[in-house]
Amino acid sequence: MTPIPTLIVPTPEDKEVHKKFMRAALDMAETALRTDEVPVGCVFVHDGQIIGRGMNDTNRSLCGTRHAEFIAIESILRSHPAEIFSETDLYVTVEPCVMCASALRQLRIRRVFFGCLNDRFGGCGGVLKIHEGPGTDPRYPCYGGINHDEAIMLLRRFYIQENERAPQPLAKKSRTLKTEVLPFGEGFPRDRNFGNKKREMVKSVEDALAMQQLELSNGVPTPSPSTAPTSLKAAGEVHA
Amino acid sequence: MIPKPTGTLVPIRTRAEIRAALQTVNCYIIPIPAKAANELILALRDVVPLHELQHLRRLSRPAFIPVAVAANLPPTQFPPEQSILYILICTTDKAPIQQIVDVAAKISPFQRKHGRRITPKPQVSIITVPANMPTSQEQSDLWSKKYWPVVYKRGNPFGPHPSLVENTQMKLTRAHEYMEIAWKVAHEVADIGIGHRCGAVVVNPDTGDVIAAAGDARSRTNESGWCYPLAHPVMRLVEMVAQKRLKRGEVVSPNNPITPLTETERKYLNSESMESLDGREAQKEAQKAAQKEDQKEAQKESKTDGTSEDASPPMANYLCHNMHIYLTHEPCVMCSMALLHSRVGIVVFQHRMVNSGALVSEFDGGLGHGLFWRPDLNWKYLTWQWQNDTPHTRNEVPDNISA
Ligand SMILES: [Zn+2]
Ligand SMILES: [Zn+2]
Numbered sequence: 046m047t048p049i050p051t052l053i054v055p056t057p058e059d060k061e062v063h064k065k066f067m068r069a070a071l072d073m074a075e076t077a078l079r080t081d082e083v084p085v086g087c088v089f090v091h092d093g094q095i096i097g098r099g100m101n102d103t104n105r106s107l108c109g110t111r112h113a114e115f116i117a118i119e120s121i122l123r124s125h126p127a128e129i130f131s132e133t134d135l136y137v138t139v140e141p142c143v144m145c146a147s148a149l150r151q152l153r154i155r156r157v158f159f160g161c162l163n164d165r166f167g168g169c170g171g172v173l174k175i176h177e178g179p180g181t182d183p184r185y186p187c188y189g190g191i192n193h194d195e196a197i198m199l200l201r202r203f204y205i206q207e208n209e210r211a212p213q214p215l216a217k218k219s220r221t222l223k224t225e226v227l228p229f230g231e232g233f234p235r236d237r238n239f240g241n242k243k244r245e246m247v248k249s250v251e252d253a254l255a256m257q258q259l260e261l262s263n264g265v266p267t268p269s270p271s272t273a274p275t276s277l278k279a280a281g282e283v284h285a
Numbered sequence: 286m287i288p289k290p291t292g293t294l295v296p297i298r299t300r301a302e303i304r305a306a307l308q309t310v311n312c313y314i315i316p317i318p319a320k321a322a323n324e325l326i327l328a329l330r331d332v333v334p335l336h337e338l339q340h341l342r343r344l345s346r347p348a349f350i351p352v353a354v355a356a357n358l359p360p361t362q363f364p365p366e367q368s369i370l371y372i373l374i375c376t377t378d379k380a381p382i383q384q385i386v387d388v389a390a391k392i393s394p395f396q397r398k399h400g401r402r403i404t405p406k407p408q409v410s411i412i413t414v415p416a417n418m419p420t421s422q423e424q425s426d427l428w429s430k431k432y433w434p435v436v437y438k439r440g441n442p443f444g445p446h447p448s449l450v451e452n453t454q455m456k457l458t459r460a461h462e463y464m465e466i467a468w469k470v471a472h473e474v475a476d477i478g479i480g481h482r483c484g485a486v487v488v489n490p491d492t493g494d495v496i497a498a499a500g501d502a503r504s505r506t507n508e509s510g511w512c513y514p515l516a517h518p519v520m521r522l523v524e525m526v527a528q529k530r531l532k533r534g535e536v537v538s539p540n541n542p543i544t545p546l547t548e549t550e551r552k553y554l555n556s557e558s559m560e561s562l563d564g565r566e567a568q569k570e571a572q573k574a575a576q577k578e579d580q581k582e583a584q585k586e587s588k589t590d591g592t593s594e595d596a597s598p599p600m601a602n603y604l605c606h607n608m609h610i611y612l613t614h615e616p617c618v619m620c621s622m623a624l625l626h627s628r629v630g631i632v633v634f635q636h637r638m639v640n641s642g643a644l645v646s647e648f649d650g651g652l653g654h655g656l657f658w659r660p661d662l663n664w665k666y667l668t669w670q671w672q673n674d675t676p677h678t679r680n681e682v683p684d685n686i687s688a
Contacts, residue, residue, distance in 0.1 A: 106537045108527030109604045109626035110520060118515065119540040126511045143656070144626060147618035147643075148515050151687055165663055168622075172661050175618055179652055181641050181685045 063158055066090050066136040067192040071160075073100040073113065074138045074199050078206070080105070084199040087113040087137035089121055091129060097121035113137060114145040118152065130154050138196040140189060143168035146175035150182045157187045160196030161229070190229030197226050291461055292673030294454050294633065298420075299444035300646035300655030306424065308416035309432075312338070313374040313385050315409050316347070316361045321394045322370050328388050333375045340418035342434040345371045349434045354412055362405035363394070373433065377411060385409050421447065444658055445667055453631065453667055460633055463488055463611040464671055466498050466549065467635075468678055471518075471613045473547035474500030475681070482681045483688050485518035487526060488609040490630055496608065497525035497553045501688075502546055513541060517688065518612065519620035523627050525554055526605050605629045611671075613678070615642030617687035621656040625664050632657060635671045636680040641687040644668050 066088055073086025077100040089097040099117030103109055114137060121129065130152040135141075138160040141149060146168025149157060157169060157176065168175040169187040177184045205222055317325050322344060347355065347369055361369055374385055389395065389407035397404045414432045418440065419425035425437035439447055463486045471484030480501030487496045499521035503514050524543040528536070536542050545551035607630035614636045616624065621643035624632060634644065639651045646655025657668040682688060 105535075106527055107530045107604070108524055108537050109628070110523050110623045111527075111538065115515075115538075116540070119513070119538060122511055122513050123507065123540055124509060127514050142622065142626075143662075144619050144622035147622065147687075151514060151617070151619065166622075166626075168618075173654070180618075181687060 063136070063188075063191050066095070066134075067138070067158065067160060069095060069098070070136045070138050071192060071195055071199070073098050074196070077101050077113075078199060078203055081206075084203050085113045085137065085139045087117055087135060089117050089130075089133050089135055091133040096125065096129070096133065110144065112142065112145050114141060114148065118148070127152060134158065136191070138192075138199065139163050140167040140169050140171050140187075142166035143173050143175055146173075150176060150180060150185060153183055154185050157185060158191050159187065159189050160191055161193050161200075162189060193229040194226040198222075198224070292464070292635075292671050294457060294460060294669040295672055296450050296454065297645055297655075297657065297668040297670060298647070299658040300653065301443035301658075301660065302420055302441065303646055303648070303655075305417040305443045306415070306420070309413045310416045311377040311411050312341075312414050312433075313377060313382065313409050314358075314371050314412055314433075315374060315385070315389060315407055316358075316363070316369050316371050317389075318363055318394050319368040319370045321392060322372060324392045325372060325389060328392050329374060329385070332380045332384060332388060334379060337375055337379075338373065338414070340436055340438070341373055341414055342436060343373055345373070345434050347371065349429075351430055351432065354432065357412075358410050359408055361408065362403060373414075374409070382409055382411070418442065420444065445665075450667060454669065457609075457631070457633070457669070459488075459493055460611070460671060461673075463495065463609075464613075464633070464635060464673075464678070466495060467611045467613050470498045470500040470547060470549045472677070473549055474502060477547070479505035479546060480516070480518075481686060481688070483518050483614045484612070485522040486611040487522055487605060487629075488611065490607050490609050495553050495556075497522055497529065498549050499525055500547060500550065505546065507541075515619065517617065517620050519610070519616050519623055522610070523605060523623050525550075526608070526627075529554070530602075603628070609633070612688075614638055614680070614682060614688035615644050615670075617641045618643040618652070618654060618656065619687070621654070624666065625656060625662060628664055629666050632666055632668045633671050634668070635673075635678060636682070636688075637670065638682075638684065638686070638688050640684050645670075 069088045070086045073088065074084040075086070077086055078084040082101045082104050085101040087099050088095045097117035097120045099113040099115070099120070101113050102111040102116055105111075114135065118130075121133075130149075132155055134156045135149065135154055136158045140159045140161065140163040141157060142163055143166055159169065163171040166172060170176075170189070176187050201222060315325070326343075342349075350358070350371060363369055386407050386409055389409070395405055395407055412433060415428050415435065419428055419435055419437050420441040420443060422437050425435045428435040441447055467484040467486045469484070470486070471482045474480040474484070475482035480503050483501040484498065485500075486498045488494065489496055499518045501518050502516040502521060504512055505516065506512055521543060524537045528543050531537060543554075545554045605624070605627040607628065609631040610624060610629050610633070612632065612634040615634045615638040616632075617638070618641075632644065637645060637651075639649065641652070643652060643654045643656045645651055646653050656662070658665045
């Protein structure tokens with residue numbers, strides 16, 4: 046068994062191509078942000094062509110599994126057989142979660158490129174390494190850090206947007222948009238028990254969680270069934 | 286009369302629990318006359334950490350030391366009429382053995398005495414003991430027979446508290462009924478050739494109503510003739526719940542709309558159970574909000590019982606929050622994580638999928654993920670394996686398949 050490289054930025058000559066496709070994924074994430082979804086977007090690329098696009102859709106659908114990858118996969122399978130994935134690459138703004146990482150492996154995806162790490166649910170190194178290790182399906186290589194800063198800034202904008210809508214906004218410092226971003230992999234928790242150097246993205250997630258707690262402790266009534274999942278659910282986590 | 290199908294629920298151990306049980310440490314022990322035990326413990330105060338190894342007895346009579354361990358200990362130098370105790374001193378990394386010997390040598394039993402032919406010397410031995418507390422009485426008994434007398438304090442720092450598991454299990458009285466429905470839908474999809482013989486059922490934990498049932502549909506072809514290989518029972522089940530929550534005209538997955546494919550799927554997808562669930566729980570939530578103190582208590586409780594670390598906000602009508610899931614097969618990584626994303630409360634599965642299952646964490650050649658209860662993920666659910674063996678519930682799914 047040859048080890049598969051993880052979290053290595055691709056070779057410089059490829060860089061522009063990867064950035065171009067990641068740009069398209071970021072555009073999807075922007076669309077998600079405009080519709081109050083956690084801003085995660087992706088594109089699937091086959092033979093240099095985008096064959097499917099997806100953005101996170103968990104809030105609208107009231108379904109916790111409607112991640113960007115699944116939306117794109119379903120649209121691709123309308124017009125292509127599943128075999129196409131073995132010759133297809135994924136570009137996604139945030140590292141695929143454990144669920145999506147497994148789905149991609151079952152579909153025999155060729156390669157996965159992502160922007161920032163997903164420290165809460167990541168399945169390609171952030172928490173677990175579902176793309177490698179034992180399993181019934183072939184492993185796939187993952188490369189992180191492409192347009193990393195933009196992916197993170199989108200997430201931060203989302204949390205600020207959510208916070209402004211919250212009935213009891215957080216202290217002012219949490220509302221201002223921080224613009225400096227640690228380089229990719231900096232402070233990446235090698236051992237999760239020593240999560241002292243948590244990454245910026247996680248911090249934003251925690252701010253969002255703190256916001257939830259605040260809402261609760263202020264006795265804000267639970268939203269009615271039709272609106273319940275939207276703001277509360279989205280604030281707490283990154284759906285990738 | 287066909288006998289009522291029955292079975293047994295076996296709790297699945299967490300990944301941390303299995304790993305913790307395998308860890309051992311080396312410790313010093315020393316035999317000493319019973320009446321001098323306190324003297325030695327006092328003398329060792331400065332060397333021995335206070336709160337170490339609380340799951341092990343500090344003192345043991347020679348009779349309670351396991352035979353295999355006793356066989357390796359030197360004979361004591363005290364006269365046979367003297368009552369002897371073994372003291373467990375500390376783990377070997379806390380002090381060099383010579384330091385222990387030196388401290389012990391200063392206490393009375395080891396001093397030269399008039400009329401005694403031999404002056405005993407401290408005999409410090411090293412034994413291996415479990416590093417962590419036992420998480421069940423059986424484990425405690427086993428360890429006491431193997432290593433050193435162990436204390437079992439009902440608890441489990443590596444997983445759900447035993448009383449939570451027992452109390453919850455006691456309430457799962459209709460498991461056989463729900464498993465039957467999961468099998469019914471599994472047979473239906475397999476018989477019409479759209480998927481493996483796998484099925485899933487989701488139950489409202491408050492009313493016991495079945496909210497939805499879903500079979501595997503990965504071989505079903507669309508109008509272009511292509512399959513959707515990710516149409517596992519769990520993925521379809523979770524979408525069915527969302528579809529029942531959505532307003533009329535809204536579709537969970539527009540590119541691959543969830544539709545009932547069998548009679549059983551249709552029966553539950555069209556049933557009203559979701560509206561009644563939301564209605565009831567909304568009422569309950571309103572009551573809770575009115576009694577804020579009670580709510581605080583409830584949150585405190587839910588924290589201590591260990592169901593979830595981020596003691597969840599009152600979000601009853603949210604995803605599959607705390608719902609009960611019954612599965613014919615152990616779910617794959619994708620499906621186990623889908624259940625976690627959906628915040629389910631309980632999963633019961635029947636057949637272990639040793640090559641693809643993501644819930645079991647035993648060292649038996651499986652993936653060992655134990656996804657249902659991991660400190661590094663932000664939700665946890667309780668998991669049981671359903672053990673029964675009737676001809677119609679035998680496993681027909683090849684073991685290289687992800688369920
Ligand atoms: Zn995902
Ligand atoms: Zn599955």
